[in-house]
Amino acid sequence: MKNFVLIGAAGYIAPRHMKAIKETGNNLIAAYDPYDGIGIMDSYFPQASFFTEFERFDRHIEKLKRGGTKVDYVAICSPNYLHDSHIRYGLRIGADVICEKPLVLNPWNVDALVELEEEYPNKVNTILQLRHHEAILALKDKIDNGSKDKIYDIDLTYITSRGNWYYTSWKGDASKSGGIATNIGVHFFDMLQWIFGPMQDFSVHTKTQDTNAGTLTFQQAKVNWYLSINAENLPKSAKEKGLPTFRTLSIEGEEIEFSKGFTDLHTVSYQKILEGKGYGLSDAKNSIEIVSQIRNKN
Secondary structure, eight states, X not given: OOEEEXXXXXXTTHHHHHHXXXXXXXXXXXXXXXXXXXXXXXXXXXXXXXXXXXXXXXXXXXXXXXXXXXXXXXXXXXXGXXXXXXXHHHHHTTOEEEEOSSSOSXXXXXXXXXXXXXXXXXXXXXXXXXXXXXXXXXXXXXXHTSOTTOOEEEXXXXXXXXXXXXXXXXXXXXXXXOOHHHHHHHHHHHHHHHHHOSEXXXXXXXXXXXXXXXXXXXXXXXXEEEEXXXXXXXXHHHHHTTOXXXXXXXXXXXXXXXXXXXXXXXXXXXXXXXXXXXXXXXXXXXXXXXXXXXXXXX
């Protein structure tokens, strides 16, 4: 049983990490978040210590270490712009790190962390859950065993409705979240470059606070992509069914269904990490490069 601490315990994605820690047979011993409304912890680790001030959390971790309790992993679910700092904290206290996507906001942040990781015996892992999805794995196998000269035509649409709170929160501030393409698109872009090879070119034809769209050219694919958090952009079929989210990935006109199980892959990611088969800094860099270029495109 490994000991985990969690930074960003009140975040949207944190319960998936709590569930993964529980389902892999490990223990959450402490958690931190400035917001204290996290009754969800009662469903997983009611005995875990909880702090709303980082200084007190840090002091508690130090006391645990001096008392002989080792922190094996720091799980990070904090706002995107704080990931870099919290990853560094995890390495400094002698723990391995599991960081939610996006790992960091800029490719040069990845480079700096690579240098830092070399100074410690511990590893930085990131969550790239689509690489564990059965439908995506089957697609990768098909492309890997197909013609290397073929360029596939792909359409990617992901619309996930968000209310007005989004724009007031850190997620609505591109300097903190990275913007729409980073916040909701990075794992799709990672999946595409993982399957179809490095990005060769890109364009952005729509760039607003709630919608980004454009094209991406990979070694073996040309992708038309559309990302939005505006419910008005949902297709009629989704609206009629009262569905808040619509995602579709079609290749050569054939739809790849990967909605099922999409939210249940954190436990698989944790299992792989605990086996020493997790995805690290170098695995994340290409997708960080893609979203950084999209963000900075005028």
